[in-house]
Amino acid sequence: MLEPSNPLEADSVQRPASDLLPHGRQVDFATLSSPDRWKPEFAVPFNQRVIGEKVLISNDFGDWLLLSKDEFRDFVEGRPQRGEPLYDKLVRTNFVAAEVNRELQAMRWRRKKEYLFYGPTLHAFVLTHRCNHGCQYCHSSIVGMDRYDTDMSIETARRGVDIAFRTTAPGMTIEFQGGEPTANWETLRFIVDYAREKNETEGKILSFALVTNLSLMDDEKLDFLVDRHVQICTSLDGPEDLHNKIRIFRGGNSHATLIEWMQRINQRYIDLGLDPNQYHVEALPTITRPSLSRWKDIVDQFVEVGCRAVFLRKLDPFGFAAKSAKTLGYSMDEFLEFYARAVDYIIDLNRQGVQVMERHAAIMLNKILADDEPNYLDLRIPGGACIGQLGYSPDGSIYSSDEGRFVASMGDDMFRIGSVEDSYDELMGNAATRALVMAGLNDGHPDCVSCVYKPWCGQQVEYNYKTQGSLHGHMRDSTWCKKHKSIFDYLMHKLEAADERDLEMFRLWTTNRRLDHFIL
């Protein structure tokens, strides 16, 4: 017999709802409907989760619906009939097995998984381990500015670029990382010009991104970067006191230098006639313990310097950050509370007409609302290791990703898949690469297979390895899973409660405008 009490409260004892960050939970089928009434042949395979008073269902195509409890019970029991509103709704979203147009869905799946048909698109070159900052959380194995022996040589850079161009991807981004990459300016210049020259015959959709603290910027460097269409990204942790407390610059005031250069660079873009809403220095904050109570200040700072997106990233477990965990670290629950407060504030700002978004939310909404696949490497299946990105170290070692290189900087070469002496085919086809790709699938994870967020989620094998000692990880105890599931829950509760105005705002966050100026 069907239990009349509310089955949607199944495990509410374990997971108390919070107004700030409401959790979803699994439906307790036993109290919803008797198994002898279920008609599994009616539906395509689906997963479910309770969101507020609704039940969220999703399928592997990436379709989803929020159903009332009664609608969900009818769905499970295969009761909806042709011509009924619920049946039509289920057909439109590909949940009725007999009505699915398989060719159409195969084409759609292929479009979203396009990245499976070609090689890595992101090539992160670490130009040096030297840096003039001593940021407390720094991931990389930084050294003093006199350690020129840690610079990438021109010859290593040339071999690296040659390998990068062997990617079968039509488009590729060469990203400059460090240390402070502008400290090895000669190699940076060489890579940009060599890659541009190579591309005259290769014809890739080529772009460059520089991740810099801006402290070594000067007019000559800026002229070069602007002239060669190199996109500039920096690290901004919030207002001056917060930023300078963590990002220690022995040569001066990190925040003041950064803001001055951001303004100058943004003005150069305006002078070129580029829309400042689209073209400006991108900045990323790293969230540390002192940031947790400063969510409003951090968002305000980003808006003030002209950024339209804030990427609220949790301190990760790699490199020096792990050593500083005692003073800078915090629990995942603390981060998620911070995240919810910050995004609530961002939503409030949007309602007042301020254009700003949170990047994590925007990536997820892009998948959920726009049925798109932005190929964000941490949130795709398989994960980005090796076949989405490669990390090139100054000594010529090649890693599965930048994170793989961070693990190496802690003395563990687990993610080294070869070197610039190897061929592209050797790098892509070797046993380590195959193992890392296989581990980055969520179809094999016991918890992921039954998770409603599987169509939009992803794996990062380096994170699993570092936090749980296994490439595959154990999602039930994983902070990776907890973070993503909680943010998905947060967004789904927002979507469930959204009015037309809020939906329009979320749709705006999913609008990806290609930055043509930075594409060669």
Ligand code: SF4
């Ligand atoms: S990692 Fe967690 S949230 Fe993501 S699909 Fe797996 S179980 Fe779901």
